[in-house]
Amino acid sequence: MKNPIYIKDYNFVGPVRNFIDFQERHAFSLKQDVWTAPLDQEFESKLMDLRESSPQYASLDRSVQLALLAARGIEVSDAATGVNIGSSRGATGLWEAAFSRFRESGTVPTDTSPLTTLGNISSWVAQDLQLEGACLSHSITCATGSHAILNAIAWLASSMSPCFLVGGSEAPLTEFTIAQMRAMRIYARNQEDFPCKAMDPNKRDNSMILGEAAAMFLLTKAEDNPLAKIIGYGTAIEALKSPTSVSAKGNCLRDSMTRALGPYDPTTVDAIVTHAPGTIKGDRAELAAVQSVFGEQHPQLCNNKWILGHSLGASSSLNLAMALEMLKKGSIFKLPYLENALVNPRGDQRIPKRIMVNATGFGGNAVSLLIEKA
Missing domain, CATH: 3.40.47.10 (Thiolase/Chalcone synthase)
Known part of the structure; x- marks a missing residue:
C-alpha cells in the first residue's frame, strides 16, 4: 500500500470482554452434548436493555442487535462516515422462525422481508448513529469482515468517503445452523479441557465450535492519534x-x-x-x-x-x-x-x-x- 489506512477506534461484543483474561481458559458452554460460545453475560444484559428500549429494536434479528451494541461503543463524529457491516448468514434467527411459521400456517409476519434482508445490519447501524454516508453490506462467508475493510480502503483511497465504520456481525447459535455444521462432520464432539483445538496439526478429530459476536472498526486516511495502521x-x-x-x-x-x-x-x-x-x-x-x-x-x-x-x-x-x-x-x-x-x-x-x-x-x-x- 502506498498510503496506509488508519484504525481510529474499535469495539466488539462476544463471548469474552477482552482476550487477555482468556489466555488459559475458554468461554464455551456445553448443553445437551453441544458446545457453543454464547454472548458474555454483561453483553447479554446490555442487549436486553437495547431490546427493551424500543419495540423497533426488539423486532430486529439478533445479528443486527449485536451490531448495534458493538457500533455504539465507537465514537463517530463525522456524519458523512460510511458503513459496511457484513454477515455470513445474516438474520438467521428471524429467517428460521418465519420459515417455521410458514411451514405450519402458510403465512409469515408482515415485516419478514425487510427484517431478514442482509443490508438490514448496516442500515440500522447508520440509522442508530445518525450517519449520512454510503451504507452497504455484503456476505463473503467467513472472510466477510476483512472484505468490508478492503471495500472501505477503496472508498477512502478514492476520497469518496472521509471515514468508514466496518466490521462483521453473526448470531449463528440456532439449531438449524449448528445442524449444518454437524452434518459436515466438522463440529466438536470431545468433552475435554480444550474442546476446540484450533491450529493443532496433530488433532484426530475436527473441533470447530460456533460462537456469536460483532466487531467494528473506524477507518480513516487521516493520521490523527490512531490505534494502528493497515500497511x-x-x-x-x-x-x-x-x-x-x-x-x-x-x-x-x-x-x-x-x-x-x-x-x-x-x-x-x-x-x-x-x-x-x-x-x-x-x-x-x-x-x-x-x-x-x-x-x-x-x-x-x-x-x-x-x-x-x-x-x-x-x-x-x-x-x-x-x-x-x-x-x-x-x-x-x-x-x-x-x-x-x-x-x-x-x-x-x-x-x-x-x-x-x-x-x-x-x-x-x-x-x-x-x-x-x-
Missing part, C-alpha cells in the same frame, strides 16, 4: 474442489499473505492471527501456507477460536480486534495446548509491532491484512 493487504481465491474449498497446501492463504506482505521483510512480522477454525484440513492447510510464505522460522502463531468459537462472518473482525489488543498490551497471546516449538519456532519473546491477520471461508476466498502499531 498491506492481499486477497486470493482457489478453484472449487470440495465443499469447503481448502487445498492441502492452503494456496489461497499462501497467496493472500504473500500479497499482504508485499515489500516488507518476512522477519519483521512478529505474529500471525490465524483463521484456523479447528478443523483438521483447514488448520493443517493454513500451517502449510504459513510455512510456504515465512519458512520454518515463521512468526508466532495466535488464534482465538479455541477461546470463543467460530463466529463465521464476524470471525475475521475478531481476529483484527485480537491483534489490536496484542499491540496495545505489548504481548503476543499464546496457544496453551500447543508446544512452543510449533507456535513460536523463532523462540524469542517479541513485543509485537507488526501483525498479519488471516481470514478464509467457503468458496476458497482468503484475505490477509498486515497491521502495524501507530
Whole structure:
C-alpha cells in the first residue's frame, strides 16, 4: 500500500470482554452434548436493555442487535462516515422462525422481508448513529469482515468517503445452523479441557465450535492519534474442489499473505492471527501456507477460536480486534495446548509491532491484512 489506512477506534461484543483474561481458559458452554460460545453475560444484559428500549429494536434479528451494541461503543463524529457491516448468514434467527411459521400456517409476519434482508445490519447501524454516508453490506462467508475493510480502503483511497465504520456481525447459535455444521462432520464432539483445538496439526478429530459476536472498526486516511495502521493487504481465491474449498497446501492463504506482505521483510512480522477454525484440513492447510510464505522460522502463531468459537462472518473482525489488543498490551497471546516449538519456532519473546491477520471461508476466498502499531 502506498498510503496506509488508519484504525481510529474499535469495539466488539462476544463471548469474552477482552482476550487477555482468556489466555488459559475458554468461554464455551456445553448443553445437551453441544458446545457453543454464547454472548458474555454483561453483553447479554446490555442487549436486553437495547431490546427493551424500543419495540423497533426488539423486532430486529439478533445479528443486527449485536451490531448495534458493538457500533455504539465507537465514537463517530463525522456524519458523512460510511458503513459496511457484513454477515455470513445474516438474520438467521428471524429467517428460521418465519420459515417455521410458514411451514405450519402458510403465512409469515408482515415485516419478514425487510427484517431478514442482509443490508438490514448496516442500515440500522447508520440509522442508530445518525450517519449520512454510503451504507452497504455484503456476505463473503467467513472472510466477510476483512472484505468490508478492503471495500472501505477503496472508498477512502478514492476520497469518496472521509471515514468508514466496518466490521462483521453473526448470531449463528440456532439449531438449524449448528445442524449444518454437524452434518459436515466438522463440529466438536470431545468433552475435554480444550474442546476446540484450533491450529493443532496433530488433532484426530475436527473441533470447530460456533460462537456469536460483532466487531467494528473506524477507518480513516487521516493520521490523527490512531490505534494502528493497515500497511498491506492481499486477497486470493482457489478453484472449487470440495465443499469447503481448502487445498492441502492452503494456496489461497499462501497467496493472500504473500500479497499482504508485499515489500516488507518476512522477519519483521512478529505474529500471525490465524483463521484456523479447528478443523483438521483447514488448520493443517493454513500451517502449510504459513510455512510456504515465512519458512520454518515463521512468526508466532495466535488464534482465538479455541477461546470463543467460530463466529463465521464476524470471525475475521475478531481476529483484527485480537491483534489490536496484542499491540496495545505489548504481548503476543499464546496457544496453551500447543508446544512452543510449533507456535513460536523463532523462540524469542517479541513485543509485537507488526501483525498479519488471516481470514478464509467457503468458496476458497482468503484475505490477509498486515497491521502495524501507530
